[in-house]
Amino acid sequence: MRDTDSIAIIGGGPAGALAGSILAQCGKNVLLFDEKLAWEKPCGGGITYKALQQYPFLADAGAQSNPIENCELISPSGQKVRFHMQHPVAIFSRRELNGLMLERARQAGAKVHHERVNRVSRVNGEWQLVAAEREYRASYVLFAAGARNPFRSQFLSPISASDLMVTAGYFIPGRGSLMQIQFLKGITGYIWVFPRADHVSAGIAGKMGELPTIELRRILEKWLEENGYRLQGARFYSHILPSLRAQSFVTLEVSGDGWAMIGDSAGLVDPITGEGLYYALRSAELCAEALLAGRPQEYCASLEEEVLPELRLAARISRRFYAGQIFGDSVLEKMISLTASSATFRELMSDLFAGIQGYRDLRSRLYGILPTVMAEGLAGTLRRPWFDKGGLAGDPVVE
Template identity: 40%
Template sequence: MRLRVAIIGAGPAGSVLSAKLAVAGADVRLYDLHGGAWEKPCGGGVTAKALRQFDFLLDQGERFPRQAIQEIEIVSSGGRSVTFPLDDAPFCIFSRQNLNGLLLERATSAGADFIPRRVTGLRREVHTWRVEAGHDRWNADFVVGADGCTSFVRRTLGRRLPDADQAMCCGYYVPAAGVPRAVVAFPKRFTGYVWAFPRPDHISYGIINQCGEYPLPKLWEELDAFVRWHRQGELPRDRIRYAARVPMLRRSSWKTNRVVGTGWALIGDAAGFVDPITGEGIFYALHSADLLAQALVAEAPGSYEWRWRKAFEADLTEASRRLPKFYRGSMFGASVIDRVLQLSTVHGGVVNIMQQALAGDVDYVTLKGRILRSFVAPSAWRAPKLTARSVGYPQAA
């Protein structure tokens, strides 16, 4: 009998898993309350690393356009600005409607059955799951939660992420012609950052901050101040605001983060798979979907546990350990970001490492060693350096 798999959530993780399992011969139902592709609170950045590993993201560019980014401007809380070119490893920014549309179409073309309904009931029976979505009823052999940080599947299993392992993300979109430069700024005394990510026909402005650190009104103040600076004093009218939570796991939470059990598994944001420093989640959504697909096709669903831990647990755990120092720490009397930007103007090795990090190609476990080795390498000092400018940090009063 064909394996019957119910996947809750038709974002990148759920759609990629659906496509892979359908191709492998499983009977797949993909549930989502949206009737098709939809926009979502998200910067939409896809790193060069993700584009290399999942090159199907570059398919159908005419129908699902994206914005190629050739450079990223980083602004420190001290008002220092440095622009890093990404000529050798550009990344792309998708509207989530286009990204979700591309991946959902791949899933349905592969044979997955898309059910545009909210799952309202999930009950374990003897050897199956009873999945209820409105008037629709279905028995599944395996259930997958791919439904985000506040996952219904995760909550049903009694494994809700605590607030201390979450961040708040909010923002809005502004119509604008696409440009090949993204901007990321770091407010003072703030565990998170603000961004301007251009897409083909608009700019995504947003902010991410560790839950509980500041109230939501403060986040909107910081974001509005940044947008005024970025748009030279103009704050767009009729802004459609959004807000959502994303995972930001503490170091201690990774070891206890169980994401697979008898007849069920979690992937993507629902599993907590987001880089706690950068907020990067799309790569981990796709990667975890790929790993779970391998486990299910091999008829060894329990192997998903060691697969994801072997693939990226150490790196994300190290990111969680470094997070307080990265955002709140200091280096030689200045913020870490400010000092790194300063070093990029005198040391080409720092520039190279930053470019690799922005491309998603430097892991946190080896990062410190690579930085130290670059300082003793004569060629790194001779590598091209960048120019800093003072812009005055656009922080709310």
């Protein structure tokens, strides 16, 4: 790639916009296309502490995000626990987040086009991009078009339904300060309520093929009604989310001659939590760094070194997390009862929500804290005579 050559980025979500700003900042000629620019993309909008540390401009976004310190977890049987997160999760409206990131790209010198790219082809080693109004040329193309990436089939086989989640949700007028997560029987996914600065994003996610979207929507609506949320004035949304199986991560392809995919386009989402924003940003950064070094092929190696081992492991343990058993109980029930009964376990949960506890060293940390967790659980049981009668359904709130 010559320095004067242009790099086309299709998609101006977090992945495309960050790649655009890094590349333009370093003098590359960047053409960034988004058909909607800043829009309320279906999303929870939750950004972990780990991502805020890595991308401080997000931590500095101030009123554009809502820092949430308290989380309520609800098990499939209805056990509830609220706990304080040591590092708040910043919840963004996606219109705000995308707007902020596109503005950074613009200021760095990227040419931002409010256009849909309809077709991409390679002619004599150069890319031709066909948009509604006109055609563009580029020497390299970055696909950042999200989970529905329409260009994938030109290079790779389509993402299988078993590698996707379906989601349904509502943007609900109102404000809040409690993040809620309800796990569900028989669904590989959960209901979430993420309060943003000026509204709430509430939704449900499940593996594609498990339940039709209409059924997920019905479950969500019932839950929202039972939990005091009114849908008057709310706006419905639905979208897909990559949730790759372990074997799909093994054979994952994200780049080729003159092109690369980043973010959701590449399938880079945590298959347990659905967290994709951090991976969209990090993959964009790694890809941009490889392009700036003049060694685009190093993007794959960087992903392999830093990102994929974590995501592959998440994919391997996802089934056990949602449907497995431990100590004679389901993993989800046990996780919530331990969160209620043990301060040490709550610390672990807080670190998981902050993104600073990875999956790879989770097992060794769990083994290390197990005796303390058990002792704290036992001490709590002895202190609370009601425990035997009512179980944990009494909604313990712990700090």
